[in-house]
Amino acid sequence: MDHHRQLLADNDPEIAAAIGGEEVRQRDGIELIPSENYTYPEVLATLGTVLTNKYAEGYPGRRYYGGQQFTDRIEDIARERARALFRAEHANVQPLSGSAMNQAAYLACLQPGDTVLAMDLSHGGHLTHGAPVSHMGRLFNFVRYKTRHNQQGAIDYDALMATALETRPKLVLCGFSSYPRGLDYGAFRRIADAVGALAMADIAHIGGLVAAGALRNPLDDGFDIVTTTVHKSLRGPRAGLVLCRSAQAKAIDASVFPGLQGGPHMHTIAATAVALRKAAEPAFRDYARQVLANAQALATALLAQGVSLITGGTDNHLLVLHTIDSFGLDGRRAEEALDRIGIAANKQVVPDDPRPPLRPSGLRIGTPAATTRGMGEAEMHRIAGWMVDAMRHPDDAARLSRLADEVRAFCRQFPLPGVTEARAA
Numbered sequence: 001m002d003h004h005r006q007l008l009a010d011n012d013p014e015i016a017a018a019i020g021g022e023e024v025r026q027r028d029g030i031e032l033i034p035s036e037n038y039t040y041p042e043v044l045a046t047l048g049t050v051l052t053n054k055y056a057e058g059y060p061g062r063r064y065y066g067g068q069q070f071t072d073r074i075e076d077i078a079r080e081r082a083r084a085l086f087r088a089e090h091a092n093v094q095p096l097s098g099s100a101m102n103q104a105a106y107l108a109c110l111q112p113g114d115t116v117l118a119m120d121l122s123h124g125g126h127l128t129h130g131a132p133v134s135h136m137g138r139l140f141n142f143v144r145y146k147t148r149h150n151q152q153g154a155i156d157y158d159a160l161m162a163t164a165l166e167t168r169p170k171l172v173l174c175g176f177s178s179y180p181r182g183l184d185y186g187a188f189r190r191i192a193d194a195v196g197a198l199a200m201a202d203i204a205h206i207g208g209l210v211a212a213g214a215l216r217n218p219l220d221d222g223f224d225i226v227t228t229t230v231h232k233s234l235r236g237p238r239a240g241l242v243l244c245r246s247a248q249a250k251a252i253d254a255s256v257f258p259g260l261q262g263g264p265h266m267h268t269i270a271a272t273a274v275a276l277r278k279a280a281e282p283a284f285r286d287y288a289r290q291v292l293a294n295a296q297a298l299a300t301a302l303l304a305q306g307v308s309l310i311t312g313g314t315d316n317h318l319l320v321l322h323t324i325d326s327f328g329l330d331g332r333r334a335e336e337a338l339d340r341i342g343i344a345a346n347k348q349v350v351p352d353d354p355r356p357p358l359r360p361s362g363l364r365i366g367t368p369a370a371t372t373r374g375m376g377e378a379e380m381h382r383i384a385g386w387m388v389d390a391m392r393h394p395d396d397a398a399r400l401s402r403l404a405d406e407v408r409a410f411c412r413q414f415p416l417p418g419v420t421e422a423r424a425a
């Protein structure tokens, strides 16, 4: 690795300096964006190999190019590890990202104009669940359901059943990127059955927690299709997986390739295999448990300081703070105050937010990345203290600069995985 980095520094100092700067930024800050993580050194090493040179259109044993003796073996191993880890009848490991995995799944089982039930964006759903600005939102008829404000955000499954009977969806979709609670997969399955629809769960955020057995696996409740990213709580390279039952296998494979994509990224698929092997080890179960314990610790510390949390708390790895109610700050100003002390989080719309998306009422935080760095519950209490201090005094430059010094010194006690010594630009 170091030899390659020297080569890059000699040949393209601008890019080498920017990568070095990013290493320092990652080392010296606390990463609380719940979709981010630090991948393994083994994954970084796998991504930088000659596998990136290889075209492998098709699937193992049925490729459109020769020279596949090693790529076939790699993809077979990746598929088998994904199947075993998630108890899936079939796995497709080729989607280039989370967006592509969902597009492939929709296009495998829907015709243009078909109806899909999906969670409202401001209540926790994701852009790829048919947001009007997305191509999928133009192609299919997404009908949105919401969470309940005063029931810890629980979904009203009776109302959802009534909506399903009225709108006759072909697909009942659940999954989220900003919902801090669990879902009743059995209820979704029954609703799908009542109208003859397929049940699909997008577990992009929680894939690692499900793999580790810390959160429930929708496949165990009879879901037809489950999608997950590999780079969030699963701690692998940037990629997506589609897991499904045998009945959907052919349609899913044809939808990924040749339906949606061309040549798969074999360096990424190999790195996915490496991450999946790690996720099957006992240490990964400990990691997932700690991610949840850390989220509880953050929630407890923030609530004790009077911070208002959407749904009142969390059952998973993420929290949504109502920053307008708590500090009189919109999410963007809260994000900026935290950024100035070296804490990365992102602004977030709250359910039925009256404010515009770029100046929303909330902020989203999560624990997968901080937990990977070895931070535990005691550290979460310190982090909550810094956050509240910064958001209460967003215009106090001297205070923010002192907090930033404390955060930087704190971070240097927790090495960045895969980076022995961050090189300043």
Ligand SMILES: *Cc1c(COP(=O)(O)O)cnc(C)c1O
Binding pocket: 035, 097, 098, 099, 100, 102, 125, 126, 128, 175, 176, 177, 202, 203, 204, 205, 229, 239
């Ligand atoms: C992150 C995410 C995606 C999209 O993943 P990308 O890799 O960014 O395309 C899809 N669904 C959910 C629920 C997500 O959180």
